[in-house]
Amino acid sequence: MKKELIELRIDGRSHEVAIEPSALLLDVLRQELQLTGSKRGCDDSSCGACTVLIDGVAMMSCTLLAASCEGQVITTIEGVSEHGSLAAIQKAYGDWGGAQCGYCTPGFIMTVKSLLAENPDPSEADVRAALSSNLCRCTGYNQMYEAIRSAIVAERKGLAVAK
């Protein structure tokens, strides 16, 4: 198949890539751009390990055509850290045991970011419902809830200090 040149805006930077029209966003991220933080756990949107944000909405990049993302703002796990340091949610996932093997973690963090952007004060039921798009095989999810709760508190404190 003939390749075409497209421009993708990822984590605040523009990348020109030559891809086959059938190329999936996950493959372009991982193979063309070496952004390997997004993971492939299945091949059919079952597991959510490849979740990225497209214009702020959590999407599974394993079943998304890269060409269809031209002109949209793509955020991957590599774009979550703030000023070279861990974002509150990343720190909390480490501290509370939200990540064990870590393979699903980038996907979960993107899902949580999308949830919190939409609903800054989610109930436990909201969190459970949002996280059900992703699978984890290590944690049983319990420690993720604690991590998310603690990240929300930390974010609020941070905002209060900033004001």
Next chain:
Amino acid sequence: MTNDFSIIGKPTAMVDAAEKTTGAGKYTDDLSVPGMLVGKILHSPYPHARIRNVDLRRAEQLNGVVAVVVGKDAPNPYGILPVGHDEHALALDKVRYVGDNVACVVATSEAIAEKALELIDLDYEVLPAYFDPEESMKAETDLIHDNKPNNLEKDYHHVFGDPDKGFADADQVAEARFIANEVTHAAMEPHSTLASFEIDPHTGKPGRLTVWSSTQVPYYLQHKLSLVLEMPMAQIRVVKPLVGGGFGGKSEVIPLEIIAAIAARKAQAPVKITYTREEVFWAHRGRPRTIIDLKTGVKNDGRITAVKARVVQDGGAYCSYGVVTILYSGALLGALYDIPNIQYDGYRVLTNKPACGAMRGHGTVNVRFAFESQLDELALKIRMDPAEIRQRNLLQPPCITVNGLRVQSYGLPECIEKTVERSGWLQRKGKLPKGRGLGIACSHYVSGAANSIIRSDMPHSTVNIKIDRDGGVVVYTGASEIGQGSDTMTAQIAAEALGCSLARVRVIAADTDLTPIDIGSYSSRVTFMAGNATLRAAKEVKKLIAAAAAKKMGCAPEELMFRDDVVRRTNGHVGTDAFVRPAEQSSAASVSGRVEGQILRGSLQQKRKDEGPKDAMTFEEAVVAAIDFHGALTGTGSYAPPQEARGGKHKGAGVGPSPAYSYSAQVAEVSVDEETGEVTVHKVWAAHDCGRALNPVSVEGQIIGSVWMGMGQALTEEMIWKDGMLMNPGLLEYRSPSSVESPEVEPIIVESIDPEGPFGAKECSEGSLAATIPAIANAIYDAVEVRLHESPFTPERVLAALRAKKNAKALNLTEGIDPTRPSKFREHGGALWFKGKGPDRHPLDPSRRETASAGGGAD
């Protein structure tokens, strides 16, 4: 107690947490090397067939294809167990399951490789296949392996004590058949391997091989690669990058790991192979479908008099860890309760399905489900509380069980006590509204096997520590981090023993060129064995530092205390180990008149001159003194289980013994919808005796994760087969629970301080799993008074049991459906599937003949 420590016992983020949460950490599939090619594997479409002819010409001619590899490119057999070398990386003459590996295409892109797979021409002669273990055991012809009559991989028959007398003495006896269906690890990271050869500068020919692989045991992979590729082990380097979960599925050599190396050799370029999710299901090595005929006798006072178990495991097409699994199933009947008489008959049977192997709770889980369920039935018969009957059968450690297992630390009584208390068992059991119930069950697991699978006198773990003048501590360990916190545990133990901060310690792990041999991450051995080796290495280095520091301070080495990056005199108080130092000794040190922050490196000499020998040095100063004194600062520690813990003398006695056992007791609260048969788990209280919690946040995570995985097996997870085809090879279809289906788990840590564990620690990652399934089964009985004998407890099975209780006709959801052309999805209901007939069945297939006489596959 934990106050005596500065590092361990405190919730600690894993040392690799930031790599994982930022996406910076590299797993095998994230790696690439220049010139790397892609490998794709062709799998067998038949469950049992002879390969008549392979024609690779069309595939090889496709533009972009570099090489096509087949069985004869590396014909040496291998297998994880020395007694089970029955696998070939790629099939030589026969395929034994749908998904067996036939050929591998190496190409410049995945798309080209996939296209080439379709161009490989294969001619098969289809053979009769065996899918049900009890059918397979009757086989006389068309054996799966020619050297295994009746398709029997291995059988064991053990008698301990006098079971007949035990049953004669019993007041109540229960007997039933339990079935636990097949489950798999489904770790989030699919298996991946990257293999690359270097050119030898002296011979100019391909020389050393480096393999990066998602493995739990780099050493075993190195060993098997050497066997198949006929290369010396010293020429093979296995590196384990981050591993995205194992649960046993990466604890043995998976075909792609060898195929990648063979392909790299033939293609003369680096090759990476990563499985698709469907291939991961075919690679399998999970928990076998198990048929358990169990008989238990008790006295009216609750004491168990005898247990008799006949266990048949559906092992799949290859031996894998099978011989070990079937032995664990029998051996771990012991060491939880005091059982005076045990009879065990175990059969590991070959069938034409992917091989089963080791999975979290290896061998013990399914039998524990049967045993704990039956114990509840007996409690009901003698009208005793289910928690109490368990308390009546406790061991009196230290002791050696009737089947030769040595038990020392034993936190089970406290586990039962704590779960009963936290769950409100005494107040709430039997008093919940109809449809809601509580159930209790216990379990245990080994902290590593006392005997390694490759018999030798080598230590099970060895750790090297190197400290240089910068004061940085580097720990070299072969232990494999797979998400359980192995590297963090290693760093914690080294830092605690050396009295330095965690940030000072760097762990280099699981790289066969750099790190000493360790037999890897499985059977929950890492904390106990690699932890002990780390502790010994750290103590050795500490001794060297103490000798030099003592000389500088003008005191005896025994007087020094290492803590918080300071080496301090304790004015002659006894005890060389900082970590067992009582609190009053720390305060004795602080009244020595020194303010540690004022001792600066530059002014050190001056201060010494002014004040004579000093009472404290920083860790760095002590290290510099030690290097000046000894020339270098390194230490080695190794661990091998003590002879007393290695078990009895009977055939098969090598499996089951462990230097220490973990214990777990759980209460599950469930509700059952009597209309739909749906079971919901609301909460699980899980107490686990881990000896000592080195990192409580990790211990709790392991307990919750085990309980959760047990719940998956109890309610939803099942590999569904039809004619040797897996019907649900996807993560959604396999139905691993999502956050919505997952209950709250309250982990309760019990610390029994094992006399031989590092700081008293034992395992915490597997033992809790086995109790969850029977705790849920028992809670279902409490809720709706039906006893489920087959897991998972799907709505269909629960509903069938509820209707049977009411003497209603069973709902046959698949009645009248032609199994060869199902018009709606057939939920096989466990044992029924093998009666179906598939389109490609051999005419002489035993199950096909049976279908003809049974008339159309209806049950």
